[in-house]
Amino acid sequence: MSNVRAFVAGATGFVGRAVVPALRQADATVIAHVRPSSRSGEWRSRFGEVGATVAEVAWEPAAMTAALAAHAPTHVFCLIGTTRDRAKAEGIAGDPYMAIDYGLTKLLVDAVLASGKRPRLILLSSIGVTAKATSKYLHAHWLAEECVRQSGLPWLIAQPSFIVGPDRDDSRPAERIGAAVAGGLLAVTGLIAPKVRATYRPTSPAILAAALVRHGLAPGDSRVISGDDLR
Template identity: 40%
Template sequence: MARLFIVGATGLTGREVLHVGRGLGHDVVAHVRPDSPRREYWTEVFEAQGAEVDTTPFDEEALEESLRARAPDAIFALLGTTRRRGRRAAQAGHVETYDTVDYGLTAMLLAAASRGAPDARFIYLSAMGVSPGSKNPYLRVRHQLETELEESGMDYVIARPSFILGQRDEKRPGESLGAGLVDVALSGVGAFGARRMQERYRSTDARRLGRALVSLALSPDAMRRVVLSDELRAVGGEA
């Protein structure tokens, strides 16, 4: 059995990775930030599923020590904020942007992992559309992180899904609408034979993505790879 360390365990994808990992009998460590307003709730939920909870603060040395002690086979980096969360944080006097969270905390985790658990595979949840020319802030920080991961010397999988759908605690109308529009548009394209395009761009169910990420994390063939949406759905199996 393998040991999986999930950062972003409380998120949509993180919860699915945890569920799949435990279902397969792996040791799962779920990271919950110590300042989470729902720390007790998540601790109870995750421990009930048989996972260990790690509440190490986002501090590079502390994370390095925690990773060294836990010696995971795979580290999942599933962190991200949204513009709405950023606005709420600003009202409370904090800065939460794609730069500080999606890039900043993930880069900190990567630095800690490359020293504390250099033999682990680093699974980074990026996004469809990332490229060297990416200009918008969401894609630009992902390209920056992907580049650093590729240069880190660690074993890795970069996953680039399209929209991810599943049960969220908070409403994200833009995400559901975007995924719906893309899927409907693609169903017309598919009817005219462009199945490949449909496979590549349509949304991915979070459970299926969770299965794909765990499988890629532990597969001997998946080293140092970028995996696109269509392959993620194929590896994840039926929704």
């Protein structure tokens, strides 16, 4: 077993459930965070089968700080996010991306700092995130990135394009159509520069998970990665 101890927030998500086994394949000790309302019994056995430990912890500052202090991770993966439909179904009021994508990232980073540990933060963000982005989704992700960048901890931020694959719980037609359009345009347009092509090409959870683990665990400077780096 390596010395890597990875705490995965968002372990139950489309990408997170691929990151957990990828980390185990890299010989890391894995603590898969599961919120108490998230069918924890099912995840306990799914993650247990690959040798990960499930930490069932509420998204509450003191509980999260205590869990991080106890598990003492060397790496913290933040793979959290919601959609308007999911947030509505959960009764989340206001801007769902500010509440979850940004709000829980901030809670997690604050809890890491309060725990006194100094792990590397690995944040799953999105292509298109900049300070000037005007959509609510991109703006919340910009604030989440800033929270990570200003933490004083080492970090890695990944900005993938669309992530597609069969193993999703909800249908998300907009993402499927967006990915198909992006993939189709990139396939037929020879005029697009290879770098731009790589940046917008849709990916899969398995490919992205392998890249997050490869870059996240490798020693290196804090940086933003996208395109071919996520292959």
